[in-house]
Amino acid sequence: MTGSAAVGVLVPAAGLGVRLGPGLPKALRELAGEPLLLHAVRGLRAAPSVGPVVVAAPVDEVGAVRALLADLDVLVVAGGAERQDSVRLALAELPAAVGLVLVHDAARCLTPVAVVEAVVAALRAGADAVVPVVPVADTVKQVAGARVVATLDRAVLRAVQTPQGFRRDVLEQAHASGTVARTDDAGLVEALGVAVTTVPGADEAFKITRPLDLLLAEALLAMTGPGKHGGRRAR
Ligand code: CTP
Ligand code: MG
Numbered sequence: 001m002t003g004s005a006a007v008g009v010l011v012p013a014a015g016l017g018v019r020l021g022p023g024l025p026k027a028l029r030e031l032a033g034e035p036l037l038l039h040a041v042r043g044l045r046a047a048p049s050v051g052p053v054v055v056a057a058p059v060d061e062v063g064a065v066r067a068l069l070a071d072l073d074v075l076v077v078a079g080g081a082e083r084q085d086s087v088r089l090a091l092a093e094l095p096a097a098v099g100l101v102l103v104h105d106a107a108r109c110l111t112p113v114a115v116v117e118a119v120v121a122a123l124r125a126g127a128d129a130v131v132p133v134v135p136v137a138d139t140v141k142q143v144a145g146a147r148v149v150a151t152l153d154r155a156v157l158r159a160v161q162t163p164q165g166f167r168r169d170v171l172e173q174a175h176a177s178g179t180v181a182r183t184d185d186a187g188l189v190e191a192l193g194v195a196v197t198t199v200p201g202a203d204e205a206f207k208i209t210r211p212l213d214l215l216l217a218e219a220l221l222a223m224t225g226p227g228k229h230g231g232r233r234a235r
Contacts, residue, residue, distance in 0.1 A: 005099025007120055008052040009044055009163065010090040013037050013106030014059070014079020019209050025058040026208065027065070027106045032221045036208060037065065039221075040109035041072050047116040052095050055106070056086035087185060088175045094168070100124075101171050102163035103185045110220055111163070111205040118199045119165040129189045130165040132201030133158035160184060161201040170194055 017026025027037035037055070044050050053072070056079035057065035066076045077093050079086035087103055094101065100123045102116065115132050122130040136157045142150040164186050166174075174188035181187030186196045208217055 005124075005168075006051045006095075006097045007049045007100045007102065007123075008054065008094045008098035008168075009050055009102045009104055010087055010094070011037075011040065011044070011053060011055040011074075011104050011106050012079065012083050012086040012090065013040070013065070014056045014086040015083065015107070016058070017107075020214070021211055025061060027058065028061060028068075029214070031109065031208075031214065031217050035068060036109045037106045038068055040104070040106045040111075041069055041074060043109065043111055043113065044104065044116065045072055047113045047120075049117055049120040050102075052098055054090040054093050056080070056090040082182060084175075084181060084185075084188075091171065091175060099168050100165065101168050102165045103171075104163035105207055107207045107209065108162050108205050109208065110217055111161070112202050115161070115199075115202050115205050116163055119163050122197055122199050123165045123167065127165075127197040128167050128170050128194050129186055129196040131184075131186045131196055131198055132161045132163070132205065133198045134161065134201045134203065134205075135159075158198065159201075160186065161205045161207070 013027035015026055020026055023029055028035045031039055044053060053074040055065060055074050055076045057076050059078045062076055062078050075093055077089055080089050102119060119130045119132060136154050136159050139154055140152045140157055141148050164184060170189055174192055177192060179188050179191040190196055204220060208214060
């Protein structure tokens with residue numbers, strides 16, 4: 001059944017982008033002359049598997065986001081206070097025919113199509129939940145205040161990207177469970193005891209979080225051209 005199920009995508013885009021510094025909400029900040037969210041949704045639309053798309057927009061910007069994405073066949077809803085709220089609100093609007101759901105941060109606006117397709121392929125192969133991951137470059141330490149408590153073994157750590165993919169019933173159960181996971185959806189699913197599978201992510205799927213990330217994204221786009229990032233390969 002999952003082999004032919006329609007794939008829907010939820011795009012949490014309602015964050016303020018506090019770490020990016022003062023300005024418009026992050027989804028509407030410009031990258032190579034166009035809002036970040038436009039790059040993100042265009043990238044999703046370039047993925048052959050992607051069907052219905054629901055975007056959770058900043059509450060004050062729903063009209064602006066609808067206008068921005070008018071040509072891309074998306075549903076736009078108002079997001080919530082936390083990322084998890086935005087995902088839940090978007091999930092509630094997903095058409096009934098959708099059996100497989102991806103959740104993709106608008107802030108990962110240069111994610112290669114190959115990563116999207118790899119997540120879908122793993123779902124179609126039978127996984128209940130899938131996350132794209134990359135190796136961790138830095139040594140990661142656990143701290144308490146300013147004091148180091150432990151050094152984690154980098155070899156077993158992975159940085160997790162989006163899109164994260166789920167069987168729809170699994171994601172719905174996770175969001176109804178009352179668990180709080182501020183930064184990703186797989187965390188909610190793990191709390192249910194459901195196995196989460198990894199696939200290779202890509203450096204280009206990095207999340208635009210701080211000002212330096214915008215510079216990096218501008219440089220990447222200058223190299224590949226707008227809309228061309230979809231052709232880059234996952235590793
Ligand atoms: N997000 C959302 N609703 C929220 C908070 C975040 O839809 N209430 C979305 C963001 O728009 C982003 C993704 O979740 O696409 C990942 O969040 P993050 O990178 O933390 O973005 P912001 O919350 O906007 O940034 P910051 O934490 O710096 O304010
Ligand atoms: Mg945030």
